[in-house]
Amino acid sequence: MNKVRTIIRKEWAEVFRNRMVLFSVAFLPLLMAAIPLAIIFASRGSMTTDQYGEMPAQVETFCPAELSGGDCFQVYMVSQFMLMFMILPLAIPSTISAYSVIGEKTSRTLEPLLATPITTLELLAGKSLAALLPAIAATYISFGIFSLGAWIMIPNPAVFAAMMDARWLIAVFLVGPLLSLVSVNVSIMISSRVTDPRAAEQLTALLVVPLLAVFFGQFAGLFVINRELILYGALFLLLIDAILIFLSTQIFQRETILTRWK
Amino acid sequence: MIQTENLTKRFGSTLAVKGLNLSIEQGEVFGFLGPNGAGKTTTVRMLASLISPTQGRAVVNGFEVGRQDDQIRRSVGVLTETPGLYDNLSAEYNLRIFAELYEVRDPAGQVEKYLRMLGLWERRFEPTATFSKGMKQKLAIARALLHEPKVLFLDEPTAALDPESARLVRDFISELRREGRTIFLCTHNLDEADRLCDRIAVFKTRLLVVDTPERLRQQMFGRKVVFHLRNLDEAMLSKVSELPFVSEARMVDGRLLVTLDDPEKRNPEIVRQLVMEGAEIQFVGELRYSLEEVYLRLVRNDGAPAT
Numbered sequence: 293m294n295k296v297r298t299i300i301r302k303e304w305a306e307v308f309r310n311r312m313v314l315f316s317v318a319f320l321p322l323l324m325a326a327i328p329l330a331i332i333f334a335s336r337g338s339m340t341t342d343q344y345g346e347m348p349a350q351v352e353t354f355c356p357a358e359l360s361g362g363d364c365f366q367v368y369m370v371s372q373f374m375l376m377f378m379i380l381p382l383a384i385p386s387t388i389s390a391y392s393v394i395g396e397k398t399s400r401t402l403e404p405l406l407a408t409p410i411t412t413l414e415l416l417a418g419k420s421l422a423a424l425l426p427a428i429a430a431t432y433i434s435f436g437i438f439s440l441g442a443w444i445m446i447p448n449p450a451v452f453a454a455m456m457d458a459r460w461l462i463a464v465f466l467v468g469p470l471l472s473l474v475s476v477n478v479s480i481m482i483s484s485r486v487t488d489p490r491a492a493e494q495l496t497a498l499l500v501v502p503l504l505a506v507f508f509g510q511f512a513g514l515f516v517i518n519r520e521l522i523l524y525g526a527l528f529l530l531l532i533d534a535i536l537i538f539l540s541t542q543i544f545q546r547e548t549i550l551t552r553w554k
Numbered sequence: 555m556i557q558t559e560n561l562t563k564r565f566g567s568t569l570a571v572k573g574l575n576l577s578i579e580q581g582e583v584f585g586f587l588g589p590n591g592a593g594k595t596t597t598v599r600m601l602a603s604l605i606s607p608t609q610g611r612a613v614v615n616g617f618e619v620g621r622q623d624d625q626i627r628r629s630v631g632v633l634t635e636t637p638g639l640y641d642n643l644s645a646e647y648n649l650r651i652f653a654e655l656y657e658v659r660d661p662a663g664q665v666e667k668y669l670r671m672l673g674l675w676e677r678r679f680e681p682t683a684t685f686s687k688g689m690k691q692k693l694a695i696a697r698a699l700l701h702e703p704k705v706l707f708l709d710e711p712t713a714a715l716d717p718e719s720a721r722l723v724r725d726f727i728s729e730l731r732r733e734g735r736t737i738f739l740c741t742h743n744l745d746e747a748d749r750l751c752d753r754i755a756v757f758k759t760r761l762l763v764v765d766t767p768e769r770l771r772q773q774m775f776g777r778k779v780v781f782h783l784r785n786l787d788e789a790m791l792s793k794v795s796e797l798p799f800v801s802e803a804r805m806v807d808g809r810l811l812v813t814l815d816d817p818e819k820r821n822p823e824i825v826r827q828l829v830m831e832g833a834e835i836q837f838v839g840e841l842r843y844s845l846e847e848v849y850l851r852l853v854r855n856d857g858a859p860a861t
């Protein structure tokens with residue numbers, strides 16, 4: 293366990309010197325919190341009850357009956373953007389591990405590292421956690437900033453409560469970490485094969501595509517993201533994670549790293 | 555300290571190391587020579603439990619490669635072909651990481667000891683990106699020593715160093731040897747191997763020879779003595795050739811070149827014979843072949859020493 297900690301500290305000491313990494317860890321969470329807050333700000337009190345009738349029927353599912361049409365629309369709009377919080381756990385780990393793995397490859401530091409009595413599992417765990425922890429922390433902080441801002445800006449506690457629906461809490465606190473695990477594993481696998489961290493990042497960024505598909509699908513009213521859907525999604529991610537972790541431990545062998553990671 | 559039996563490594567269709575048999579004693583400095591691509595680094599990697607042999611076995615420090623890899627990694631130090639330092643981190647932090655990974659009991663103390671020993675203490679807080687090649691190499695050597703390994707693998711420790719830094723590293727290796735460590739030294743520098751090593755192996759995918767530098771020279775070229783005479787002639791030459799202990803006598807560039815086994819004992823006799831023949835002797839000297847000549851002949855012939 294101590295060795296895992298050594299690796300994590302070392303990773304952070306190295307990787308947070310990189311501007312791209314700092315940007316994705318510090319700036320993205322602020323941006324992701326700012327977007328839904330801006331929507332709340334812009335839609336504040338601008339809706340009247342009669343507009344409610346023009347809204348898609350699915351909107352109703354977002355709102356408890358006692359909310360007014362305008363309030364409900366606000367909840368609906370913000371809910372649409374809640375998915376954006378899922379970009380953080382995808383983007384941050386991929387940036388960190390791309391720079392970390394490719395950095396080790398180009399400076400040829402892997403061989404001396406592998407000559408030590410560290411197990412490859414400890415090394416993998418250290419590298420993964422070094423990317424996961426900041427991603428999860430950034431997601432939570434970002435969501436925290438958003439919640440705090442929303443709480444301040446929304447006078448009606450019923451509206452606020454509707455926004456903080458269990459769905460989004462599950463998404464942020466459960467699906468987020470599961471997504472970052474997918475991201476970190478995919479990123480390490482890709483980074484072991486390419487030599488340019490930006491290429492690795494862009495390839496890993498393709499993971500955002502399914503997320504966007506969900507986002508637009510919901511936006512277009514193809515389906516409604518309800519609690520069951522999110523739980524099934526979490527279960528599915530759990531399965532994917534299990535497979536990816538298994539694959540990583542297969543790739544993460546001393547000999548493979550030394551002879552195939554170019 | 556290191557024994558290998560039929561140690562073999564194949565990468566796909568490339569045979570990198572073929573049936574290597576070695577036995578290296580404790581405290582020995584063992585030179586491992588061979589051209590580029592000979593399989594030296596591959597051998598070191600197998601012996602340090604970094605990659606597994608395709609065939610054969612190896613025992614390092616009493617532990618078997620492939621079965622007791624963890625113990626091997628704890629008891630050997632490896633200087634890899636490239637220093638492989640974390641460039642953005644300070645010299646001190648670079649070593650600190652490895653002291654922790656090697657579970658050194660007093661990390662701070664060991665780090666200080668080796669930073670001081672290699673003259674890097676004053677610059678310990680600077681990122682290693684600012685270091686010269688020689689300083690990086692020294693730091694990498696320090697890193698390999700933090701856990702006080704009994705066996706040390708050095709893969710080309712003086713490659714790319716200026717003569718002065720190379721000298722420093724070499725002196726340091728001599729010092730390590732005095733401490734009784736077993737050192738496996740891969741090098742392309744034959745002069746270095748000649749000076750530092752107790753025994754030398756010449757290797758090119760398979761082992762060509764192993765012996766002390768001195769005996770390699772003798773085996774390959776015999777011992778030769780040159781006589782400079784003011785008045786060398788055929789009669790003198792044939793007289794010397796007829797001596798029973800002389801294996802060969804030749805005239806080369808107006809000098810007499812004699813090959814024999816025990817020049818310390820036989821030279822006076824040759825001199826006496828020559829003087830009796832009326833020779834005027836100016837100098838007598840031993841012709842020493844450099845290890846380079848031995849090496850080149852071996853690697854070119856790709857085989858056993860000629861007799």
Ligand SMILES: Nc1ncnc2c1ncn2[C@@H]1O[C@H](COP(=O)(O)OP(=O)(O)OP(=O)(O)O)[C@@H](O)[C@H]1O
Nearest residue numbers: 551565568570588589590591592593594595596597
């Ligand atoms: N990962 C690898 N995959 C495929 N072939 C390899 C690999 N590593 C080494 N080889 C091959 O094995 C042979 C030995 O390589 P090795 O690096 O051990 O040589 P070396 O003696 O250390 O050479 P040098 O003096 O240049 O350092 C070479 O033919 C090389 O191409």
Ligand SMILES: [Mg+2]
Nearest residue numbers: 594595596635
């Ligand atoms: Mg080599």
